[in-house]
Amino acid sequence: MESKVSIIRRLAKASRNPILFAQWFRGRLRHYLLWPLWPLRAIFERGWLENAFVALFVPRKSQIGGENVNVLRTLLKLTPPDARVLEIGTYFGEGSTRVFIDGLSNQASFFVMDKWSEYISTTDKAKARFYRIMDGISYFAATNTLRVIREAGRREDSPSITMIRRSCNDLFVRDGFFDLVFIDGSHYYQDVRTDIEFALRILKPGGIICGDDLEILPSANLAAVAKQNLDQDYVPNPDGLEFHPGVALAVYELLGTVEMKAGTWWKVTTK
Numbered sequence: 001m002e003s004k005v006s007i008i009r010r011l012a013k014a015s016r017n018p019i020l021f022a023q024w025f026r027g028r029l030r031h032y033l034l035w036p037l038w039p040l041r042a043i044f045e046r047g048w049l050e051n052a053f054v055a056l057f058v059p060r061k062s063q064i065g066g067e068n069v070n071v072l073r074t075l076l077k078l079t080p081p082d083a084r085v086l087e088i089g090t091y092f093g094e095g096s097t098r099v100f101i102d103g104l105s106n107q108a109s110f111f112v113m114d115k116w117s118e119y120i121s122t123t124d125k126a127k128a129r130f131y132r133i134m135d136g137i138s139y140f141a142a143t144n145t146l147r148v149i150r151e152a153g154r155r156e157d158s159p160s161i162t163m164i165r166r167s168c169n170d171l172f173v174r175d176g177f178f179d180l181v182f183i184d185g186s187h188y189y190q191d192v193r194t195d196i197e198f199a200l201r202i203l204k205p206g207g208i209i210c211g212d213d214l215e216i217l218p219s220a221n222l223a224a225v226a227k228q229n230l231d232q233d234y235v236p237n238p239d240g241l242e243f244h245p246g247v248a249l250a251v252y253e254l255l256g257t258v259e260m261k262a263g264t265w266w267k268v269t270t271k
Helices: 004-015 018-033 035-045 048-057 066-076 096-103 122-127 129-134 138-153 189-202 220-227 245-254
Strands: 084-088 109-113 160-164 178-183 203-211 259-261 264-268
Touching (some): 066 203, 066 264, 084 189, 096 109, 096 138
Parallel strands (some): 084 109
Antiparallel strands (some): 203 264
């Protein structure tokens, strides 16, 4: 606590300059008047208000299931201790993001990348309220991800984590940089295709490309159905099973045969 003499001296010095006086006054105001309101800082810093809003209006902050978690853990075991892993499409940072944070060693480097901006097609927004909500919560998703990263950074066993607000089109990464790339961003065909092409370029030989939301293994017949629904996120196939047409078509065209379990797909690139 400053002495009264020190405060008077600072006030006398600051009063000679209006700008310095204004800065001094704001500082004192914050220190003496706003200090009792410290609980507000905790509310905002810990995201209590944001989490309450999300709980009321967002169906799920994470869409990853138990089987998907096991698949990702198995794939991480195939990477070296100092692996470089990129996640394309982070959303709230509560799903695959946490699986990677918990599964990677403190020697590894983990990069989370998302545009955190509107991306839903006009067709989908007109179809369901769920999609309109998805397009309006990017701020909450980004701040929640930042909170997850900050919490992880306090742990000694956490990997190095970098948060990137970009799309593949806006990011330069040298070829062969990553050991594993996980794709779970936009499900629209052109976006998924761009993400896969980007991943194949930046993966090391023998690296792992993987992703989510491939409910049915692609085939020529499924690709034909997908081509008729490229502006939709989720549609039924002729058998009535729903799938993501953009994901199915992009994987079919660029990767051909892949492994798949519970919607999570993967393939080891050629060495």
